[in-house]
Amino acid sequence: MSHLDATMRTRAEALIALYPEARSAIIPLCHLAQEQDGYLSEPAMVEIASMVGATAAEVRGTASFYDMLHLEPVGTYLVGICTNIACLLAGGLELLEHASEALGINTGATTEDGVFTLEETECLADCDIAPCVQVNHRYVRTTTPSALDELFTELRAGQRSDEIPSHGTLIRTQRSVGLMADATEVKAERQQARAAAEARASEKQA
Amino acid sequence: MSLTDAPTIITTRANDPDGHRLDRYVATGGYEALKKALAMTPEAVCAEVDEASLLGRGGAGFPAGRKWSMLRKADVAYLVVNGDESEPATFKDHLLVEKDPHQLIEGVLIASYALQVNQAFIFLRGEFALGLERVQAALNEAYGFGAAGSKVLGSDFSVDIVVHPGAGAYICGEETSLLESLEGKRGFPRIKPPFFPAAIGLYGAPTVVNNVETLSNLPWIIANGGAAFAALGEGRSTGTRLFALSGHVKNPGVYELEMVKHTFRDLIYAPSLGGGIPGGREIKAIIPGGVSAPWFYPEHLDIPLGQDEVAAQDSMLGSGSIVVMDDSTCMVRAAWRITKFFSRESCGQCTPCREGSGWLERILWRLEAGQGRLEDLDLLLDVCDNLAPGLTWPPQQTTICVLGPSIPSSIHSAISRFRDDFLEHITQGGCPHG
Numbered sequence: 001m002s003h004l005d006a007t008m009r010t011r012a013e014a015l016i017a018l019y020p021e022a023r024s025a026i027i028p029l030c031h032l033a034q035e036q037d038g039y040l041s042e043p044a045m046v047e048i049a050s051m052v053g054a055t056a057a058e059v060r061g062t063a064s065f066y067d068m069l070h071l072e073p074v075g076t077y078l079v080g081i082c083t084n085i086a087c088l089l090a091g092g093l094e095l096l097e098h099a100s101e102a103l104g105i106n107t108g109a110t111t112e113d114g115v116f117t118l119e120e121t122e123c124l125a126d127c128d129i130a131p132c133v134q135v136n137h138r139y140v141r142t143t144t145p146s147a148l149d150e151l152f153t154e155l156r157a158g159q160r161s162d163e164i165p166s167h168g169t170l171i172r173t174q175r176s177v178g179l180m181a182d183a184t185e186v187k188a189e190r191q192q193a194r195a196a197a198e199a200r201a202s203e204k205q206a
Numbered sequence: 207m208s209l210t211d212a213p214t215i216i217t218t219r220a221n222d223p224d225g226h227r228l229d230r231y232v233a234t235g236g237y238e239a240l241k242k243a244l245a246m247t248p249e250a251v252c253a254e255v256d257e258a259s260l261l262g263r264g265g266a267g268f269p270a271g272r273k274w275s276m277l278r279k280a281d282v283a284y285l286v287v288n289g290d291e292s293e294p295a296t297f298k299d300h301l302l303v304e305k306d307p308h309q310l311i312e313g314v315l316i317a318s319y320a321l322q323v324n325q326a327f328i329f330l331r332g333e334f335a336l337g338l339e340r341v342q343a344a345l346n347e348a349y350g351f352g353a354a355g356s357k358v359l360g361s362d363f364s365v366d367i368v369v370h371p372g373a374g375a376y377i378c379g380e381e382t383s384l385l386e387s388l389e390g391k392r393g394f395p396r397i398k399p400p401f402f403p404a405a406i407g408l409y410g411a412p413t414v415v416n417n418v419e420t421l422s423n424l425p426w427i428i429a430n431g432g433a434a435f436a437a438l439g440e441g442r443s444t445g446t447r448l449f450a451l452s453g454h455v456k457n458p459g460v461y462e463l464e465m466v467k468h469t470f471r472d473l474i475y476a477p478s479l480g481g482g483i484p485g486g487r488e489i490k491a492i493i494p495g496g497v498s499a500p501w502f503y504p505e506h507l508d509i510p511l512g513q514d515e516v517a518a519q520d521s522m523l524g525s526g527s528i529v530v531m532d533d534s535t536c537m538v539r540a541a542w543r544i545t546k547f548f549s550r551e552s553c554g555q556c557t558p559c560r561e562g563s564g565w566l567e568r569i570l571w572r573l574e575a576g577q578g579r580l581e582d583l584d585l586l587l588d589v590c591d592n593l594a595p596g597l598t599w600p601p602q603q604t605t606i607c608v609l610g611p612s613i614p615s616s617i618h619s620a621i622s623r624f625r626d627d628f629l630e631h632i633t634q635g636g637c638p639h640g
Contacts, residue, residue: 018368020325021409026390027373031332052390065392065553067374068332080333084294085497085529086452088543122376122547123294124333127452127527128459137335170332171371173339176346179325180355181364186324189362190281193248193322200247 003043008036012051017178022052026062030069034168039070067121068137075110075117076166077155079103082132084123090143092131096120098145102152115156117167135160136167208446209472209479212438212464215426215446216419219306220460226340228347231308237353239425243316244361251320255424257432259444263298264288264379264417265496265525267513269442274321276404278412283323286408287314288384289330289337289418292376293496294547296527298448299418301460303330303337306422307344311367313421315353316428318365321414325366329384332372342369376551380607381415383553394555395607419448439465443512447526449473454489454532456481466512470494470502473511474530487532491623495524497544498612500599501619520599536639537627541620542570548613559610562593566617573628576636583621583628590614 002009012032016025026048033044040063042056049056063069081099083092096118100107103116110117126132129141133148135155142148154160165172208214219225219234231237243251256271277283287310291299302310310328318326328345330338345367348354356364375393377383382396385408400406407413423445427435435445443465451473452458461479463472470492474480483489492502500521502509509515516523531540549563566589572578587597594601594611597618601611621628630638 018366021389023390024370024388027387028371030373031371054390062391063373065375066332066372069373083543084547085493085540085544086295086458088540089453089529089531089535121333122550123292123296125291125297125300125331127295127297127450127529130452130458134333137333139336170335171338171342173342173346175342175369177349177355179366179368180349181324181366182356185356186364189364190322190324192362197247197249200249 003041003047004033004036008032011174012048014175014178016052018175023054025052026054026059027066027069030059030063031168031170034070035170036168038076038166038168039073073110073114074167076115077135077164078117078119078137078167080119080121080124080134080137082121082124082130086123086127087131090130095131095133095143095145095148099148102145102149116152135164137170138164140164208462208464208468209476210464210467212446212467214462215435216302216306216309216422216448217460217462219309220301222305225305226307226344228308228344228351231306235429236308236425237312237351237359239428240312240315240353241359243319243428244359244363248320248322251316251428254427254432255320258423258427258435259442260420260423260427260435261443261513262417263419263423263447263526265293265498267523270416270420273404273416274317274414276402277321277414278405280412283321283412284408284414285314285318285321285323285326286385286388286403286413286415287326287328287418287421288379288381288415289328289334290372290379290384291418292331292379293498293525293527294544295450295452295493295529296496296525297450297452298460298526300334300337301448302418302422303334304340307341308348309422309425310341310418311344311348311354313424314367315348315358315365316424317414317416317421318367319358319363323414324364325368327388327408328367328369329372329378329388330369331378332374338369338371345369375553376547377553377607377609380609383607384415385413392553394553397606439467440510440512441466442514447511449511450525450527451480451530452527453530454483454487454535455530456484463511466510466515468511469508470511470528471507473528474507480530483530483532487534489530490533490535491531491537491619493527493529493531493616495522496527497547498522498608498615499524500615501623503623522600534639536574536637537620537624538570538574538631539637539639541616542567542574544616545570545613548609552609556605556610558593558604559613562589562610563613565589566613570617573631574637576631576634578628578632580632582632583625586617587621590617
């Protein structure tokens, strides 16, 4: 019994086909599993492993290295607040503290209703609008406590769901085509190009 | 944006709300450079890039042309785009991937043709959700337009490009770690030698890894010639460069400036650029090129924004990100937060980095929290010395990659220059800045 549903399974197979070695698809597939489940579950890792020819331990080994892959369930909205240097200078730590109080949870925790998880992040590369806040890896640009409160209210009311899909959905634009450069064609091109380059080189020497 | 009359090279569409769309890109000259390149020989394209003296824009500043020339000859080779922009306070590639993804793709296509590689990967940090969507949408358009895939624009050259999302790890900005990650593994840097990507890269095949900004310059270089690019700037630092300005300035943002012709003072104070420090405060310190770089102070303000010019002052222009800290800044807190970052992001392979970063963070935290001791200052420097013996710049290498030996930069800077800040924390039993 497949853990990934039929659509996800098809998308996973299409992703694997993009890489010369199937294991390269491990991280994209982990993102895909998070899109289905909201986090990276054990059965998903087992299935990913079998699809790419790795062991489940190898997939877990990879996944556990990365901040964005969550081996435990997280909230519908993962709120990340940066406190790294540029954001620190703009009050990032204070904003994080405010968020913690507003949501009634510690950093790293999830609200009881499962709506929010709060994270202290490292630099998110949006330092001119500091402190930087992302929800599900989308920049929301709420730099003040009151703007953040408003955002929480809107998210709870489901008003931002078009712009910010629930946690796990990362890339909503799917690749439109598979690999197009045909191997035989490429080989012929390579030979032709190499011969031409050699001819130019010997011409230059002469 | 430049205060000189240098042309804008890579941010021409930065303020165009439709700049990321194919029709807009083509209407503004897009994919013409690719056509031009395809009519040239690959060697001629390489020669233009060599002549441009395009220095890598990711942080190390290695000349792109030379990097290309080192690619081992083999039947299968790869081009990998490093879009894992994670050096704190660096946010220029963020702008390029969201605002002008076709420019990046055209750069990738030109580079692929020049290098004669048939598969390229665009590795973008996972936190760029919009950037990933924009680049994927642009790539779909490029395939539809015939610019990517089989027989690019009707030529005898085929190349596939794949957008690959990262999953959140600073270390993957290090090129060998990025390749490990792209192979589906933990982002552990590989040891060099032998694992120079140009010789043994992705799947063991020769691989060129170039930064997003580096590649985004290629369409202009091919359209206008390497000589025109080299005519801008001075010495080895040619062309324009994106400077990401943040911290205590009135107008933080990304500014494209002609290399070397502007100083830190210009960038921070010019009304059309940084606009000065809010509240009329004074500068206490500047981080000149990402948090791995040793700090600068007010006396460095007139140093030109050029790679060798900054290196001559024992720091680095790095990723071109400049953080301004005014005289209200607690330097213990600043050094602590930067060190906490390194501690979180150390991959854990090498002992000095894995253990040292954690020790340093904890000592700095106890100082900031008012629990510090006088001997902590020497202890900090001693641990730093274990990470980068002699505390020289550039640092001595004690680990597989440069992350570990970069950790002492901010600590050493803060203690050397602002020892009194540290002493105040100890004598007052807490942070005087509250």
